[in-house]
Amino acid sequence: MITIKNLTKIYNSKNSNVIAVDNLNLKVNEGDIYGIIGLSGAGKSSLLRCINLLEKPTKGEVLLDNLTINSTTHNIIDITKLSSNKLREVRKQIGIIFQHFNLLMNSTVYDNIAFPLKLNKVPKLSIDKKVNELLELVDLKEKKYFYPSQLSGGQKQRVGIARCLSTNPKIILCDEATSALDPSTTDSILNLLKLINKKFNITIVLITHEMDVIKKICNKVAVMQDGKIVEEGLVLDVFSNPKTEISNSFFDKNLSIPNSLKDKFYPNIMLKLTFKGISATSPVIHELSKKFEVEFNIICGCIDVIQETQVGSLIITLNNDLDTINSITKFLKSMQVEVEVINFD
Secondary structure, eight states, X not given: OEEEEEEEEEEEOSSXXXXXXXXXXXXXOTTOEEEEEOOTXXXXXXXXXXXXXXXXXXXXXXXXXXXXXXXXXXXXXXXXXXXXXXXXXXXXXXXXXXXXXXXXXXXXXXXXXXXXXXXXXXXXXXXXXXXXXXXXXTTOGGGTTOOGGGSOHHHHHHHHHHHHHTTOOSEEEEESTTTTSOHHHHHHHHHHHHHHHHHHOOEEEEEESOHHHXXXXXXXXXXXXXXXXXXXXXXXXXXXXXXXXXXXXXXXXXXXXXXXXXXXXXXXXEEEEEEEGGGGGSOHHHHHHHHHXXXXXXXXXXXXXXXXXXXXXXXXXEOOOHHHHHHHHHXXXXXXXXXXXXXXX
């Protein structure tokens, strides 16, 4: 659906050039809810805005599949090479949901949702039918003639989502769509986006700095740092076994080990055990203790649910010889437990 090749975005100023996106490659499949996470300044927003050319890339390609231009459906289009008129046709098929809603404050909920349709000169009866359907979908029928100032933050974002859907987009870009909302409202908005993705098979790309958002809605994730993607994959895999320091800072917050504990158990072997699916609900530790008759200390642990799959992590220390440790590791892996030796350095 979306293929980005060797994308670079450089912002030029009198004193310096800032590389926001650095020779980046990314592929998002049709129907994905693809999350892009990173700290402020990582280049997430610049990347997102390059997907619909709100920001023109300095170099590289943005390839989109299955979009319609002048009544003709194209398998692959490099939108960086389109004329202004054709780009406008493409943008009608790419919706965007903003962090701060971007509603017309002097227009009603109805008129905000109808606005893109009026711009496209859709007949009034068709507009009315479409807006009422969308009001039903986002659960705002009673707010039809309210103004944005009369709505809560979550309701404003629902209006923004309905407006985004009014042109029947094939792709939705979410620019920190929940960062201005409280946790409960965030959950309701994420559930709505999941429903939209499932019901209409709309591909969603969202950027965020919140790990909980990625866990609750995305099937795939890319971690950005300094304009590059440093890690990507299925959320379940990246969450349970992050490979980079920045990914660990997002995904392993519940498993930080105080230096005092490291000192206390040095030079014991410390293992991080990751349980997914069946292994998360099996008596693995009991079987380990019974089989090897070993003593171990549990340092810390946590359990979470990612994409309806239980994921648990446990850090233990063992005071055994290397042969026994290797046997324990082999046994744990046979029980579908991922094992990582933690270095004390």
